Amino acid sequence: MSVDAATVKRIGSLARIRIEDSEVSTYQDELNTILGFVEQLSEVDVSGVEPMTSVMPMALRRRDDVVSDGGYPEKIVANAPLSEDNFFMVPKVVE
Amino acid sequence: MSELNKLSIAAARKGLLDKQFSATELTSSYLDAIGAANPSLNAYVAVTGDQALEMAKASDAKLAAGAAGPLEGIPLGVKDLFATKGVHTQAASHILDGFTPEYESSVTANLWRDGALMLGKLNMDEFAMGSSNETSYYGPVVSPFRAEGSNANLVPGGSSGGSAAAVSAWLCAGATATDTGGSIRQPAAFTGTVGMKPTYGRCSRWGTVAFASSLDQAGPIARSVEDAALMMMSMSGFDPKDSTSVDIAVPDFAAAVERGVKGLTIGVPREYRMDGMPDEIETLWQQGIEWLKAEGATFKDISLPHTKYALPAYYIVAPAEASSNLARYDGVKYGLRVSGKDITDMYELTRAAGFGREVKRRIMIGTYVLSAGYYDAYYLQAQKVRTLIKRDFEEAFNAGVDTILTPATPSAAFGIGDEAMAADPVKMYLNDVFTVTVNMAGLPGIAVPAGKDGKGLPLGLQLIGKPFDEETLFAAGRVIERSAAMDFSPKAWW
Numbered sequence: 001m002s003v004d005a006a007t008v009k010r011i012g013s014l015a016r017i018r019i020e021d022s023e024v025s026t027y028q029d030e031l032n033t034i035l036g037f038v039e040q041l042s043e044v045d046v047s048g049v050e051p052m053t054s055v056m057p058m059a060l061r062r063r064d065d066v067v068s069d070g071g072y073p074e075k076i077v078a079n080a081p082l083s084e085d086n087f088f089m090v091p092k093v094v095e
Numbered sequence: 096m097s098e099l100n101k102l103s104i105a106a107a108r109k110g111l112l113d114k115q116f117s118a119t120e121l122t123s124s125y126l127d128a129i130g131a132a133n134p135s136l137n138a139y140v141a142v143t144g145d146q147a148l149e150m151a152k153a154s155d156a157k158l159a160a161g162a163a164g165p166l167e168g169i170p171l172g173v174k175d176l177f178a179t180k181g182v183h184t185q186a187a188s189h190i191l192d193g194f195t196p197e198y199e200s201s202v203t204a205n206l207w208r209d210g211a212l213m214l215g216k217l218n219m220d221e222f223a224m225g226s227s228n229e230t231s232y233y234g235p236v237v238s239p240f241r242a243e244g245s246n247a248n249l250v251p252g253g254s255s256g257g258s259a260a261a262v263s264a265w266l267c268a269g270a271t272a273t274d275t276g277g278s279i280r281q282p283a284a285f286t287g288t289v290g291m292k293p294t295y296g297r298c299s300r301w302g303t304v305a306f307a308s309s310l311d312q313a314g315p316i317a318r319s320v321e322d323a324a325l326m327m328m329s330m331s332g333f334d335p336k337d338s339t340s341v342d343i344a345v346p347d348f349a350a351a352v353e354r355g356v357k358g359l360t361i362g363v364p365r366e367y368r369m370d371g372m373p374d375e376i377e378t379l380w381q382q383g384i385e386w387l388k389a390e391g392a393t394f395k396d397i398s399l400p401h402t403k404y405a406l407p408a409y410y411i412v413a414p415a416e417a418s419s420n421l422a423r424y425d426g427v428k429y430g431l432r433v434s435g436k437d438i439t440d441m442y443e444l445t446r447a448a449g450f451g452r453e454v455k456r457r458i459m460i461g462t463y464v465l466s467a468g469y470y471d472a473y474y475l476q477a478q479k480v481r482t483l484i485k486r487d488f489e490e491a492f493n494a495g496v497d498t499i500l501t502p503a504t505p506s507a508a509f510g511i512g513d514e515a516m517a518a519d520p521v522k523m524y525l526n527d528v529f530t531v532t533v534n535m536a537g538l539p540g541i542a543v544p545a546g547k548d549g550k551g552l553p554l555g556l557q558l559i560g561k562p563f564d565e566e567t568l569f570a571a572g573r574v575i576e577r578s579a580a581m582d583f584s585p586k587a588w589w
Contacts, residue, residue, distance in 0.1 A: 003463065015418060015462040016425070016439070017455055018447035027459065030520055034460055037521045038407040038473070044480050051478035052485060055295040055309055055537030056341060056562065063335070075197040079429035088427050091438045 118168030190449025200302025228256025284555030418461025
């Protein structure tokens with residue numbers, strides 16, 4: 001499988017990274033090099049093999065369903081590039 | 096007293112307890128060394144001198160009161176990936192410009208609880224993606240080592256290149272680091288230092304900027320096996336805030352260091368003998384076998400048949416997880432924002448400007464392999480191969496192998512701006528060929544300096560252990576360190 005220029009643009013938009021026209025061919029080459037490298041995985045016989053889902057065998061811990069943290073909105077927005085009254089500010093999304 | 100900064104953690108601790116010098120004097124000696132070296136080495140991206148001296152003062156009070164913690168007054172460097180409250184934490188990325196967390200990572204909190212103090216934040220590859228520390232927004236770290244008869248700057252390895260360079264050049268007594276595919280062990284091997292990647296789940300990931308969550312693990316880089324063990328004892332431990340943190344007791348790692356290897360069975364995997372591997376790496380490996388044999392270990396040839404698939408599987412799993420983890424950097428909650436005509440435009444421009452090339456490349460790969468229609472062919476296949484890689488190790492351990500000896504890296508350090516690696520990302524990725532299997536299987540691994548190449552550059556050996564058996568790695572690592580009996584300190588040129 002190899003990616004074409006349109007796919008590079010489409011991945012960029014899925015990843016929310018602006019890819020300028022001048023960058024497309026470089027990305028295309030690099031992605032195809034990496035995809036070519038990982039292609040060898042297809043030769044491994046994985047029939048009957050379960051995908052690895054946890055590194056160490058352990059049951060997922062659960063905690064009580066209670067509020068255990070929070071109540072400090074000013075800390076949450078302290079690093080925001082733009083905030084007002086403890087809200088994150090973004091460009092208008094609803095007309 | 097001069098050159099306090101050259102003491103080991105163990106010796107500095109003794110000196111502090113015996114009142115030969117104060118934590119303030121020790122800290123000042125490190126701050127002086129940083130001031131002199133950092134313009135050349137670029138190991139620190141932020142130096143927190145005032146905070147370090149304040150912490151040292153508190154340590155001196157505790158030492159005087161006989162209430163010293165296990166690492167009381169020991170000055171450490173912290174990789175820029177760990178959240179440190181109120182202090183520069185940017186994963187060496189432009190996109191986290193100005194980020195100062197409101198909280199402290201669990202690993203660093205554990206170290207401060209035990210009396211250690213912070214000298215500053217250490218340079219690294221951006222978001223820990225790299226093997227040479229050249230992808231940092233703050234520029235490359237320069238290795239304290241140079242080839243004999245050469246003035247050319249070499250890489251310290253990566254991604255924990257700042258940690259490795261700072262430890263090696265005596266700019267901290269030890270450093271925190273992280274390892275996703277080899278990022279502790281490869282830079283340790285390049286700089287003649289000791290690097291331990293613990294078992295997945297041994298150190299909490301809470302408060303550490305995430306790269307690939309199923310692979311990331313924190314660990315120490317130090318100047319000796321004993322120092323690494325001392326740091327590990329403080330860094331490790333169960334943390335309810337990390338759902339993959341494992342609830343088991345932290346052993347007395349320091350007590351295991353001098354345990355020796357008598358009666359151990361050590362595996363030598365034939366698949367690690369790569370085509371085109373330099374003779375000096377092969378010789379080093381043989382030398383390691385001889386040293387461990389002389390101390391009473393038995394050797395066994397083993398096979399880990401899926402080794403060659405670890406790196407390609409890694410370059411699916413790690414970018415896939417990274418593309419998800421790095422989705423949070425969008426110009427809204429923290430860091431850089433580049434304005435656009437609407438919100439999508441803002442996201443795209445912010446991420447295009449904020450991430451470096453290697454990070455963007457990996458996000459793109461991750462997004463592609465997770466996208467509709469490709470998930471089974473790439474990600475699912477890679478996770479199945481990962482099961483097979485883990486099974487290879489399990490079979491070796493079940494057959495009576497206690498630990499596995501391999502080279503740490505396929506070569507010594509290379510030059511900054513190496514053209515072959517810049518032209519082909521896969522060439523750079525091959526640096527991690529011996530270390531990445533360990534992350535894929537979640538096992539512990541240690542890199543110990545064991546020899547030098549023809550140009551006097553350090554080379555390391557790696558030991559791979561059973562889950563949660565870091566103690567055997569410290570014991571066997573110490574035998575290599577003691578048998579090599581070489582001086583791995585750089586000749587100061589900076």
